[in-house]
């Protein structure tokens with residue numbers, strides 16, 4: 001791609017460093033900003049700079065928070081004996097969105113992946129074990145993605161918990177509510193049969 | 207979408223104002239920036255701010271340029287008697303990329319679209335007519351997109367040229383090189399038959 005301006009080329013380059021944004025898309029986005037009032041560009045640029053420099057992570061659960069301890073952790077109505085372990089803050093948002101969980105979270109910040117050079121020390125695992133030891137945590141719910149990396153991470157944490165008085169569970173995997181069985185993938189369908197629940201429970205849940 | 211931080215919410219909001227970037231994508235992009243060194247965010251933010259505040263458009267062809275007159279217009283080897291009229295600078299880049307054109311350009315900045323409230327006065331049309339009157343322009347090539355708006359714009363300019371000694375042409379529309387006829391849309395196929403070229407020409411072109 002040949003640019004008629006270094007300034008333009010540089011802006012497109014920086015924009016295309018974002019994941020999933022190719023050079024063509026980056027050019028489209030940058031040209032859009034040029035057509036908008038200058039204020040638009042300044043607001044965007046200030047918002048990301050401010051977030052990046054001032055971002056704070058809850059010192060208990062590592063969720064992004066503007067306060068030292070996040071609103072969820074600080075809420076006395078939440079059950080602090082149940083902690084749901086997730087990969088990133090998007091998972092917290094997704095679970096919060098269901099209104100089905102009243103416990104606290106622990107954001108690992110990723111999952112163990114030797115392929116991508118992510119080891120246990122790169123994740124918020126030490127602080128999780130600390131929390132279990134120091135706080136009255138009775139149950140950990142593993143809600144990591146159902147991949148080899150997710151399973152490895154669950155298992156790594158599980159072994160660190162040996163000797164501690166805490167139960168562990170994983171979220172149920174199964175056919176999505178409303179999905180046709182015939183379109184479900186085999187593994188999910190298989191698991192959903194193995195992990196079938198008493199019919200009474202399914203009535204309560206609906 | 208419920209955010210655990212106002213700073214995060216604001217950054218996602220501003221990012222999602224970009225065309226084709228929904229809230230979810232915006233969140234993914236912003237979280238990516240948070241995982242990268244702060245420098246990354248600063249480089250992006252500076253690049254777009256600097257471009258937006260310092261951007262300059264060539265005073266002859268309106269292409270984006272870091273100099274008063276762009277490199278193409280300033281190049282003495284280019285044929286200034288042929289001017290190719292395009293919608294935006296992406297078209298200049300696309301045509302330059304073919305290495306098939308040695309004339310100059312005129313960037314309109316859009317096309318006439320009553321539906322979107324874009325009239326002739328919003329485009330660089332006056333300066334185009336001025337160029338034809340004052341410079342030795344012998345031919346205008348209309349290279350606007352082949353839509354009703356593009357045709358309207360071509361025709362509007364065409365009428366402004368009445369009485370001026372300039373020929374006009376439009377770029378050839380036809381079946382893409384390498385495309386199978388059976389998959390081509392009817393209109394394109396129809397035009398490509400109507401606008402067939404002498405076989406000798408097609409030999410020269412390949």
Ligand SMILES: [Zn+2]
Nearest residue numbers: 058061070073
């Ligand atoms: Zn927290």
Ligand SMILES: [Zn+2]
Nearest residue numbers: 264267276279
């Ligand atoms: Zn120029």
